[in-house]
Structure formats: C-alpha cells, structure tokens
Amino acid sequence: MLFFQKNKDIEEHLLFLLRKGPMKITDVITSIQKVRPKTTKQGVYYIIHSLKKDEVLVTHKKMVSLNAVWLKELVFFVDSAEHVYLTATTHSGHFLHLQDGEKIQYNFTNSLLTDAFWNHAIFQIEVITGGQEPFIAYNPHSWFFIAHPENEIKVRDLFVNNKRQYFVLSCHKKPFDLDIRHYFDGEWSQYYAQENILFGRENYYVNIIGDFIIEVWIDKKVAQRIDEFYTTYTKLREKEKGVFKHIIEGRGKTKLVISRDSKKASKFKKQFIKPFWVMT
Numbered sequence: 289m290l291f292f293q294k295n296k297d298i299e300e301h302l303l304f305l306l307r308k309g310p311m312k313i314t315d316v317i318t319s320i321q322k323v324r325p326k327t328t329k330q331g332v333y334y335i336i337h338s339l340k341k342d343e344v345l346v347t348h349k350k351m352v353s354l355n356a357v358w359l360k361e362l363v364f365f366v367d368s369a370e371h372v373y374l375t376a377t378t379h380s381g382h383f384l385h386l387q388d389g390e391k392i393q394y395n396f397t398n399s400l401l402t403d404a405f406w407n408h409a410i411f412q413i414e415v416i417t418g419g420q421e422p423f424i425a426y427n428p429h430s431w432f433f434i435a436h437p438e439n440e441i442k443v444r445d446l447f448v449n450n451k452r453q454y455f456v457l458s459c460h461k462k463p464f465d466l467d468i469r470h471y472f473d474g475e476w477s478q479y480y481a482q483e484n485i486l487f488g489r490e491n492y493y494v495n496i497i498g499d500f501i502i503e504v505w506i507d508k509k510v511a512q513r514i515d516e517f518y519t520t521y522t523k524l525r526e527k528e529k530g531v532f533k534h535i536i537e538g539r540g541k542t543k544l545v546i547s548r549d550s551k552k553a554s555k556f557k558k559q560f561i562k563p564f565w566v567m568t
Contacts, residue, residue, distance in 0.1 A: 298327060298335050303354070306345075310353035343404045343439070348394055355404060356411035357442055383409065383546040384416055388499065391547035399506045402542040403432060407439055409502060409546060410495065414446055417498035422453035424496040424560050428485060430458045431514055433468040434524065435536055441471065448476045455564045459485045460515075463522040480563035490515055496557055499550040507540025 301320050305311060311319075317332045336352055339345040346355045383392050396402040414423070423443075432440050447454040454477040458465050465481045472479040491511035495502040513535045521528050 298324065298331065299339065302332070302335060302339070303344075306352065306354050310351050312350055313347070313352050314350070316352060340401070340404070346405050346408050348405065356408045357404075357439060383500075384412060386500075386546065386548035388548055388550055391545055391549070394544045394546075396542045396544065397539055399510050399536045399538075399540065399542055400435065402504060402506065402544055403435065403439075403536075406495075406502065406504065406544060407443055409544075410443055410497065411446060413497045413500045413502075413546075414450070414452075417500060418450075419498065420452055421498050422455050422564075422566065423447045424557060425456045426459075426486065426494040426556075426560050427456065428459045428490045428493070428511070429462075429465060429514055429518055430456055430468055430479075431464075431518075431532075431536070433471060434464060434529075434532055437468075437471070444471065444477050453478065453564075453567060455561070456480070457482070457560050457563065459483070460518065462518040464518050464524070467524075475565070475567075478564050482563070486559070494556060494560075496553050496560070499548055499553045501545075501547045501549060501553050501556065503545045503547070505543045507542055510535065510538060510540040510542075513538075 298320060301323065302316060305316055305319055313333075313336065316336075317329050320327050320332055336345060336347065340347055343355050344358050346353050386392065394405065396405065410423075444454045453475075454472075456472070456479045458479070458481045461481050461483050469479055469481075471477070489505075491506045491508050493504040493506070517528075517532055517535060521531070
C-alpha cells in the first residue's frame, strides 16, 4: 500500500485517514473531497462498503475504523497505527473504557458483519487484559471455522503466541462440530463438543477474556438455518460452502454486548472451564 504517494486513489486516502483512529463517515467524506473534489459521497460509501465486506474496515452507527484483525497483518502499518487500534483508545464510548459493571451494545444486520466486529473487539481486549488467563468461548456451533477458518486461526494464535490458553466449548456433536478438532493442539488450544445446550438458546454465544464478556445474540432464524445446515450436511464441498455463505450473509438482527463485570465473568468461567485442562 503506497499510502504516502501524492496520487492516492480513494481507498488509499481512506486508509490513510483512519491510521490515526476511528472517524465519523461524514468527516471521512469531507476530508477526501478536499483532496479529490470530484469524488461523490456515494463513491466513498461504496468504497467503505467494499472494504467492510473484505473485513478491512469495521463500522458502527456513523463511525468507521480499521479492523484490528486486518491491521495485525500489516507490518508497515504497525508503528503508526497499532497503538491506536490495539491499545486503549481516546474516543469516548469505546468498550475499552468500560468500568466494572458497565456495558455497551452494538447492533448489526447480519451474522458475518457481526463476526468481523467481534474479532476486532477480541484483538483489542486481549491486548489490554494481558496476563495468563485463558480465552474461553461458548458456542452452540463454532461455525466461524467453516465461514473463515483463517480468521479463527489468527484469533487462536493471538492468545497462544502470548502464552494464554484458548478454549472453545461447542454444544453439539454433529459432523461439522467434530471436524474442527484438528485446529486445536489439546494443550494451548483446546476444543470440547458436548450434547448440551446451555441457557436453552441456539443463538446465544459468549466469550470471556479476563473480566470482559462478549455476548452475542444472532438472529433466531439465522441460528435455526445454521443448525439445519449442520444437521443436513456432512461434507464441506463447494456446494455446501455456497449454501452456508448464503445463510450467514442473510439479513437478520444481531446484538453484540461487551461488558466488564468481574463477578459475572467469574461465574461464566466456572461454568465453562470444567472440560478443559488449565495450565498452572
């Protein structure tokens, strides 16, 4: 990426602006039009949408920021941007500013967009929590390893490379639930599949990182279609990948809540940790 050339296209201008932190989309448009007067508002929105689909950007309400997962891969960008995106931000209302007992809610229109922001949040929270406490995930189905295994490997390696264990608890034993076991080494990364839905909901997901909790309620109809996919198919070929992609890209209201609650986090840990071996 030639961010510092004079004749940058719209994408490069956009990424160059966001190197200093999240911005209002209207401010991005104004800044780009100052150096490229013929650029339309619709053109900027189109670029943002395209980069968001490629998981380069994350948007929430009227704000846009770089995706921390993508950012971690850019060695060139680390020195100028990592301290903004992977440590505490100065922007008010950001989840990294939560105090014990506080929470913040985000809403999305499909499960794939939720997952992009979800990973973005995990990367940021891991940095500020530090220490040796493991990452714990509770998933009815760990479908992320089907949707984009490369991203889940990055999340896994983020913790493992920092000497933190990575635990995933799934609540079914269908073929696709069991097929992902090869992504775990049984020590630093562990996976356990059980036939027991906790909380009585197929659409409820939980992550615990220190005293931070990420809770996600994906659309109930989408959750039902995901479960039907796991029940119907046993092999992941191109046809099946297309079917699953259509499911998770379908519209549906998804809620993601990030909270900082030491008591609630401790309760979840005790509930989820039982099948795993914790290093001492």
